[in-house]
Amino acid sequence: MADRHIAVLVETSHASARETLRGLLGFIHEHGLRWHLDHEPRRLENGPPEWLRRWRGDGIIARSHCPKSMAAVVGSGVPAVELLGVARHPTVPLVQVDERAVGRLAVEHLLACGLRSFAFVGVKGMYWSDNRRAAFRAALEEAGHTCREFEFPRHQRLAMPPDDRLRRLSAWLRGLPSPVGIMAANDQYAALTATACRTADIDVPDDAAIIGVDNDEVFCELAAPPITSVVADHFTIGYEAAKLLAAMMHGNGPRRPRADKGRSTDIWVALEVPPRGIVERRSTDFQAATDPEVAAALRLIRQHFHGPLTVGDVADRLSVSRSTLVRRFSAVLGHGFHDELVNSRLREAKRLLAGTDLSLDAVAANSGFVYQQQLSRVFRSRLKVSPAAYRAAHRRR
DSSP states (O other), rough: OOOEEEEEOOOOSSSSHHHHHHHHHHHHHHTTTTTTEEEEOOOGGOOGGGGGGTTHHHHEEEEEOOOOHHHHHHHSOEEEEEEEEOOOOOOOOEEEEOOOHHHHHHHHHHHHTOOOOOEEEEEEOOOHHHHHHHHHHHHOOOOOOEEEEEEEEEETTSSSHHHHHHHHEEEEEESSSSSSEEEEEHHHHHHHHHHHHHTTTTTTTTTTEEEEEEEEEEHHHHHHHHOEEOOOOHHHHHHHHHHHHHHTTTTTOOOOOOOOOOOSOOOEEEEEEEEEEEEEGGGOOOOOOHHHHHHHHHHHHHTTTSSOHOOOOHHHHHHSHHHHHHHHHHHHHSSSSHHHHHHHHHHHHHHHHHHOOOHHHHHHTTTSSSSSHHHHHHHHHHSSSHHHHHHHHHOOO
């Protein structure tokens, strides 16, 4: 097996890109390839490295941020696979996230919360953000809803002082109807939106439920409250990109399809990878309720589900009778107080199983279940799997 030198022009400053690198390495190790990776720590905005002009290798995997980067990739004269889609060339195939599936998942999740007003926050002119905005809007229109949009200018967003970004976004958010479901182009913009809501005295999730994309745990968990996110499968993108490049270097790569009528001819989408689901966090822990007592009860459940909590406790806090609260809960939500409490605990347990290494006993304790056996009983009853099986199926690769 011959040695291959592969230039990997993928930044290390984004969790999605690092996950892509793990997928690339997964393919290399799985197939025992002798690939020497020419890679260095970099940011997306760095542009092509100086050494690429003198580099002599066999293939390139890149996330090109600008036409200059793409020109350098094409100028190398070797097979290349693009992963971002911001810069395009008809000879370089693109492996990317299935943005239409991302938009549909986000809409389905926000609709399930009972929301009926929607908005999008992103970056104008960035290929991935434009696609996510279009997918979100299309899925909403199909469901009979419209979408308000706020987009930072592509070439100004990094030069704009942070206070200006926050001020502009906060002012726009104040003009939205309440409650509103907001999709952000990625988790970074979702976290910024949560901060802007706090600046504008907009409660998350009661007034604005926020969902991001990529499940970047740093941005998701450090935000207040933690951000729900669509899990774009960047590991598989890296794996499939390496698989495609290997075929291209052996002369077995796919042929570029002919352009369909009315479709762009400057981009070759070789593969769209669907998302792996949604990791629910407190930013969308919302259930629409027109009854003020039920809405207040839902807030108390979100705040106190980790500990012992009964319908009597909540009724006392709200100064209503227990029977009145039970009746209103059933009339407004279609299910009882206990079901809602278990739902909140189950969401937290799913989050901890998928995103941490806590023992099952610790997961049960931290999500409000009295003991592990109760956790297991609820999982088997509602999800038809054990907590251990759920963790095995949903852990990050």
